[in-house]
Amino acid sequence: MQEAFAAALERWPIEGIPANPRSWLISTGRFKAIDRLRKNRREVGLEVDVIQELPEEPHDLVDDRLRLIFTCCHPALNPDAQVAMTLREICGLTTEQVAAAFLTTPPTLAQRIVRAKTKIRDAKIPYEIPERRDLPARLASVLHVVYLVYNQGYFTRPDLAAEAIRLGRLLVELLPEPEAIGLLALMLLHDARRATRTNSKGELVPLEEQDRTRWSREQIKEGAALVERGFGSRQVGPYLLQAAIAAVHAEAARSADTDWSEIVGLYDVLLRADPSPVIELNRAAAIAMRDGPQHGLALIDQILARKELTDYHLAHAARADLLRRLGDKPRAIAAYQQALALAVEGPERGLLGRRLRELGAEEMA
């Protein structure tokens, strides 16, 4: 069965895009060749000018790579298939590797990809870079796919996070739009904290307890510079704003040095650019840091009263943290238990369990 899927997948690039079948093959091949050359250049050192060894038509080359990205991430395709195709066709992961990353079986994943490729052919999704007027919306779906890959790798799969960053770099290189720059910056600034995010027991370590000397200065520097570059464009979108917030955190030498007014201000702008209850929640947590826990708590209770984040574990965890800081032990315990009942990720469950133990409460199974 699996072999049949694999065969269908292999055949598709030839049969699936009748309009310009060679272009697909050439671009995918070139894509991988360039990546190998780039990798070699990094290993050999920058003095070797690889560009000269590349075939002519650098402009077409850029276009080929972008065409492939925009086709894999076409919003008319199933979202899971977008991610799977991006990892397979652009990052060169095998179907087995992608399936393992997304906790599904290779045949299921292969089927999803075959279905997406059938739609590309039958509905005639073009193999092209979107027109200027469509670019913001189409780029948004590409960035969303990259961010999904990054988040999937956040806790347990550094390889996926690295792939996402590599994709982010590629996008910035090919299409330096402010939001692409913002997403790359955001991923780098989060990744800079990778080593300190969890402790030896695999529990999440909150930001204020992380050993900041172990944060990657190099990634922070690069991320912060990208934020500045993005802000220079004067088109500030949600990724760039989130990156700016991450940069304020990253640039504080100690937790106590964090400029919470700046962070609240950025959340205000973010909330206007991309209104969502999750951003409201984060803003409430920042306000708690600036003005005191009771101010944040009032805002979180307002959000929960609207029944918008009732099943979101982080809303209850944030509420629990504020109640704990206010010394309201019983209500803090109840909120931590509520968060624990909703949390799925191991590291987050680990931290919630620790908080409960510190408050002298039992973890509920």
Place this chain on the structure above:
Amino acid sequence: MRYLCLIYEDEKWWEKATPADMQQGVAEYNGFTEAIKKAGNYIGGEALQPTKTATSVRVRNGKLSTTDGPYVETKEQLGGYYLIKAKDLNEAVQVASRIPGAKHGTVEVRPVMEFDQP
């Protein structure tokens, strides 16, 4: 490529519309139709009477059954369609996004199956 754009709208909107709203709605559709005729995307298109005028026909074991309806409880009903010509899905989506009903309803874009000529 040919694409069928099926327009699903809340037909109650048209029932409740004031004469002025109705006039404006019709004008928007006329304007859109003219625009895609000029651009060369238009093949055909019609507005449909509301679902209360619909009849469902089935033949089972050679026996004809005719029923009133379908009265499926959905918020949006098929209210009309355009058959368009577009070079690919991106162009079809561009055209579909300008159909007035897309602003409050949903437009389903379906590629037309092309059969080889005998």
